[in-house]
Amino acid sequence: MTLIYGHRGAKGEAPENTLASFKHCLDHGVRRCELDLHLSRDGELMVIHDPTLKRTTGRGGKVVEHDAQALVTYDARKGGPGWVSPCPIPQLEELFQECAFDHWQLEVKSASRTRAATTVLAIRELAQRMNLLDKVTITSSSREVLRAALELTPDVARGLVAEYAWLDPIKVAQSYGCEMLALNWTLCTPERLLKAQRQGLHVSVWTVNEPALMRRLADFGVDSLITDFPGLASATLGNR
Incomplete structure (x- = not known):
C-alpha cells in the first residue's frame, strides 16, 4: 500500500507550513506529513520553507535574523490558497503538540556545519522530550x-x-545510513525503485499532484508519495 504524506501540510489546499495546513491534512485522514525547518535567531525550530520571509509573509529579511517570539506573530498566508484567518509561522514544538501525525518528514535545508549540528541536535532534543523519536x-x-x-x-x-x-x-x-530516499518523482523509474527497496530504503516520491500520476506511482509500488493535495490523494488512492 502506498502511504500519503501532506507536503508542507496541505500546500495546495491551505497556506503552506502553517498549523491550518497541517490540521487540514489531518482532517482528510492523511496522518503523515512533510515540512521544512529553519532556525530562528535564538535557536528555535521554525516551520518555513524559504530562508527568507518575503514569499510567504511579505516581510524583508531572513528567518535567522528574527527571534521566535517575533516570527510566530508573522502571518504566512501570502501567495497560498485563499484563507480567511491569519496563519502565523509555527514553531515545530507547537505542531508536535497540536497535530497527532503518525510520521513526520522533517526537511532541513542546506546549512553550514555549525548550523547543521545545532539543528539536528535541536530536533532530537525536542522529539525525545515529546516522545516522538520513533515518528520522525x-x-x-x-x-x-x-x-x-x-x-x-x-x-x-x-x-x-x-x-x-x-x-x-x-x-x-546508503553512505549516510539513510532509511528513506525522498525522490523527485521524475527520477522514480521502476528499476531505481526496485533497487532502492531491495537495499532496504523506504522510497517517498515528491511532489505528486495529478491523480493519474498518483495511480501510476502507486502501481509501480512506491512506499509513499508526498502531495500538495492530501485530500485529492486520499480520494484517489483510498480504494486501492
Missing part, C-alpha cells in the same frame, strides 16, 4: 546536514532528498 525522520539534500545527523543524532532516522541523479541517489543515501 530528518531529511535533507545537504551532505552537511546528513553527516551531522549521522554523527550527532544516530538514533534519529535519516532520509536523503534527491532532486537530481548526477550522483547515484541510492549510494548517497
Whole structure:
C-alpha cells in the first residue's frame, strides 16, 4: 500500500507550513506529513520553507535574523490558497503538540556545519522530550546536514532528498545510513525503485499532484508519495 504524506501540510489546499495546513491534512485522514525547518535567531525550530520571509509573509529579511517570539506573530498566508484567518509561522514544538501525525518528514535545508549540528541536535532534543523519536525522520539534500545527523543524532532516522541523479541517489543515501530516499518523482523509474527497496530504503516520491500520476506511482509500488493535495490523494488512492 502506498502511504500519503501532506507536503508542507496541505500546500495546495491551505497556506503552506502553517498549523491550518497541517490540521487540514489531518482532517482528510492523511496522518503523515512533510515540512521544512529553519532556525530562528535564538535557536528555535521554525516551520518555513524559504530562508527568507518575503514569499510567504511579505516581510524583508531572513528567518535567522528574527527571534521566535517575533516570527510566530508573522502571518504566512501570502501567495497560498485563499484563507480567511491569519496563519502565523509555527514553531515545530507547537505542531508536535497540536497535530497527532503518525510520521513526520522533517526537511532541513542546506546549512553550514555549525548550523547543521545545532539543528539536528535541536530536533532530537525536542522529539525525545515529546516522545516522538520513533515518528520522525530528518531529511535533507545537504551532505552537511546528513553527516551531522549521522554523527550527532544516530538514533534519529535519516532520509536523503534527491532532486537530481548526477550522483547515484541510492549510494548517497546508503553512505549516510539513510532509511528513506525522498525522490523527485521524475527520477522514480521502476528499476531505481526496485533497487532502492531491495537495499532496504523506504522510497517517498515528491511532489505528486495529478491523480493519474498518483495511480501510476502507486502501481509501480512506491512506499509513499508526498502531495500538495492530501485530500485529492486520499480520494484517489483510498480504494486501492
